Each structure stands twice: as structure tokens, then as C-alpha cells.
Amino acid sequence: MRATAKHEPQCEPQLEIIMCGIFGYIGPKENSLELVIKGLQKLEYRGYDSWGVATELDGELFVDKKIGKISEANLDDFKDKKCNFAIGHTRWATHGGVTDTNAHPHFSSDKTIAVVHNGIIENYEEIREMIGKENFVSDTDTEVIPQLIAKYRKEMGFKEAVLETIKKLKGRYAIVVTNVGENYLIAARRGSPLIVGVGENEYFLASDIPAFLEYTQNVNYLDDDEMVIVDGGVEFMNITTGEPIKKRLVNIDLKAESAEKGDYDHFMLKEIMEQKESILRAINQDTDEIMHIAQMIKNSRGCFLSGCGTAGKVCMAGEYFFSLIANRHVNFAPSSEFPVYHHFLRPESLLIVVSQSGETADVLEAMEAAKKKGCKVLSIVNSEGSTIARQSDFSLHIKAGVEKAVASTKAATSQMALLMLIATAMVGELQEGRRLLAEVASQINDMLNPRFLTYIKDVAERIKDHENCYIIGKAENYPMALEAAIKIQEVSYVHAEGFAAGELKHGPIALVTEGTPCISLIANDEVKSDTINNTIELKARGAHIIGISPEKHEVFDDWIKVPDVGIASPLVNIIPTQLLAYYISVLRGLDPDMPRNLAKSVTVK
């Protein structure tokens, strides 16, 4: 849609809860629109409902926005549109319909100011009333931003108008603003990620680093309540005081290829295959730091583990590692539930949060609850410089490399490896822990061979048309049963559920009928015979048993052999389930990298 197109009929405005990717460029390159679209394609994992770009062409605001995936944008449409700056957006929406008009960028009625936004403006209704509802064309909260800037712009400079507008906004935002006639970009953040990439006389403003990684590895992280004005240079300021801020330039140790698919059909498969190296990077941590963290846990009175979704299941596995290896009870709570436990928190408590993106809103809320009680927070993240990393007292980086598929795979095994390493350090066995985990990485390397993949694909072929699938595990493999269910659900839309093996007889076994695929996660440990017995109970009800285990058993209809790695069994048992989820998705004709209704970085509560 062009900015000049006829307005669609007005609907009642709705809070637009968005995760989204935003990207802006300013510099000597004249193909800014193409550059921004290509950058947004690298952020597509953040949202793929609609996309849009804006710049100035022939002295007028040019806006093009559409529903659909940014990966389907036709770059040829933008080849002859020369401009040295542009902004763009790829949207993930849960409220506020997926329409061309609701797509970003949004612009002022006089079509001089355009804005891309990630977040929620809570007081948008009040601002709409103040400006006059009749001036609005979209159903979004975001549109109040360019409208308010335009209103203030009549009385003051562009910079001042943006600052004045931001001061009026309540809620969470990362925004990039541009204005016809004044060829510079202004960005600001509160609660949503925004990073400034600093190249040679050129600047990038993005929700995540892969958007600009091929141009620069030097970044400035914008903190909450900060604004940046980008033209020939960068000028940072505090939004509340208007005072200038000096920022440290950080060099990111990431290669552009790490954010590309390479020869793989999907990022999910590439990331599963990378686990042989990513685990090694995760355990390659500074010994003093690990010892310090081990001591922090030992000294704490009340230690909690928290994360969401897959990261939450990793925390549950951590609970078992700390108990089995370090003889220490650590309490797990999903981050969305964690604040409920605030009665148990005290200044001597420690909260360990686990997050791939480092931006998950529920995790940030859990951290806030802990900090209010004076607790220390340790984070285990994959995104250095992320909000969670910067807001914790101590942060460890798992170094898994860019994880782009929505379904988390390599980040999860790296997080588990690191939690296990810390547990071994707590009992003075860090070197042994390192050796065991290095051995696990090498075994995973051997396991992930083409024959293994073909075999799992065959198993997936047998399961793919079933609407239900159950997974069981006991002890440290119980969280893996839950995690395997998440993987299968989210990429293949098969109804999958994980259970503690011993719980079956208390209800869930009623779900099993002739041929129902049931995956049994087994390790060579003290609970092995219990799990086998529970598997036999399933088989007796007609289940088709897929055994993931180091040893074969007659109860298995399909046996997926995994290496025997002792207490580290969750790290190897989870891998075939990731592959099963992947192949079921592909065989069902789905795109495993972009499951419906989901986005990679969940920056809303």
C-alpha cells in the first residue's frame, strides 16, 4: 500500500500486542530500501504477519506495506528507488488484525513522519482522544506516535517533538522515527530491544544483530529510557533528563554466516546439527567465573531457577542436575508464575534465569520480583548485551551462536550443559564435568550422521499422520519428555504431551489407543527399569513404542539408539526428539522455521 492510498474503513482501535522486528539504515548506500528489506528478512523469525518500509522519495514520504512474509518481498520493486535512509518492520500480531493498514510503518496525517514500533502503547486511547479519532486510519496503538510527533512538530524542532512525544508514552516500546525533509533517524527504547550497529559512516538500528551483521560487528546497546539521534554520527541522550550519554562500542563475536541457512533447507535442521560444536562452546567458560557462581549458589538461602517454554524445561533439568550431582535443592518455577513465590524470597536468595533471547518479558518480570526482595540474579543467556544479561547481577553467555528457528534446539542443550557444569563445580568436580560434557559433544558428533537422520525421518513418516503423540521420561529425562512435547507441538501441530513415566497410571494412560505413538526416553540409570515397566504398560494398551535409549529392548517397535553418557543423558535423548519434530513438520508440508502463531522473541507478557 502507498501512503497515498485510500484509507480502509475505521474500526475500533485495539491494543496491538506485538513482538516484531524493526530495522533502520542511514549512510552512503543508495539502496537503503533493499538493504532494509534484506535486513528484515533476517529478523523474520520475530514476526511474519506483515511487513513494511518507509523513506523519503522526491521530497515525499514513501511507504509500502503489505500482509505476508517479508521473505516473499520482491526486491525488484525497490531497485530504482534511491535513498540514503529507510526504516522497516516485520510484524507478529496477537491483537489488532493482520491488514495492510495495520502493518508498520505508521505515519502522520500530513505524511511527513513515519514510525516503526515494537511494544505496546498503553495510553494510546487517551492520545487518540487528544488528537481526534477521525485522524486515525489504522486500528493500532502505534499510530498515535507519528500523529503526536506531527502535532508537536508544529511548535518545535523534530528532535524536540520526538522527545516530547516519548515523554507522553506509557508502556513498552522500541521505535525508529523518520521525518521528510530532515534526513536523519531517531530511535528510542523502553522495555523492547534496540541495538545500534556502527559501520563506516553508516548506522543501523535494529531489534537484533543479524539484521546488520554482514556490515558491522560493532554495536552500541540502547538502554531503557534512552534515545539516539543518527545522522552523520550518533548522539545518545537520556529521555527523562535530556542529558547526553556516552556509550561504549562493543565488538560482537558473531560471523554473518552463522545467521545464514547455508546448505540446509531450514534453520531448525542447521541448528540441530550444530549441537556438536555449540555444547563445546558452552562449556568453554572461565574457570574462576564458574567457581564464583558455584559458590554463589552454595551461599544462597533459597535458590530458584526460572525460564519460559523450552528454557523452562532446561531449568527443570537443572533442578535434577543440582539435586543429583550437587545434592542441592533448587526450586524451579516458570517465569510467568515466579512472581507468585515472592513470599519466599529474601536478600540471601538467588534467582537463576535461563533465556535464549535475553529479552523474554515474563523472565524480566520474574527478575523484577526477585530484585524487589533484594535477591541477586544470575542469568544464562545466548544474547550478550540483551536486556536480561544487562539487568542481572551476573551473566553467563552460552555462545550457541545465532538461533533463528522459532523452535529452540542448540540453545537448550548448551544451557543444560552449562547448568550441569555449574553443578559439578559445586562439588569440586569441574574438570570431570568438563571432560564428561566434551565427551557428550563428541558422541553427539558421531550420532548426527546421515544414516541416523534417514532413520529418524523413517520413524517420523510412521508417526506423522497421528493426531496424538505422548512422551514419557523419568528423573532428569522427565523434563525432556515435556520439552519433546513442546518441539513436536510447535512445529508439527500434532497434539503431543509429555508425562513423568510413573504418572501414566494415574490418568493419562486412558488416552492411549491402538497404534498411538508413544516415545519413551530412557537412560542407563537407576530409574531405567521403572521407565521400561511404564513403557510396557503403554504397549499393553496398544501403543506404538519409540524407544530412545542406549540399549535395545523388546518392547520397542522403533529403537533410536543414543550414546550412553550417564547423568548427561538429557543432552543426547533430546536430540532425536528435535529431529522427529523437524521431520514430522516437513513431512506434513509445514515450515518448521516459522510455526503459526509463534515468534522467536516473546517480548510481551
Ligand code: F6R
Ligand atoms: C520453544 C521455544 C520457546 C522459548 C521461550 C523462551 O521451542 O523456543 O518455548 O524457549 O519462549 O524464550 P527465551 O529462551 O528466549 O527466553
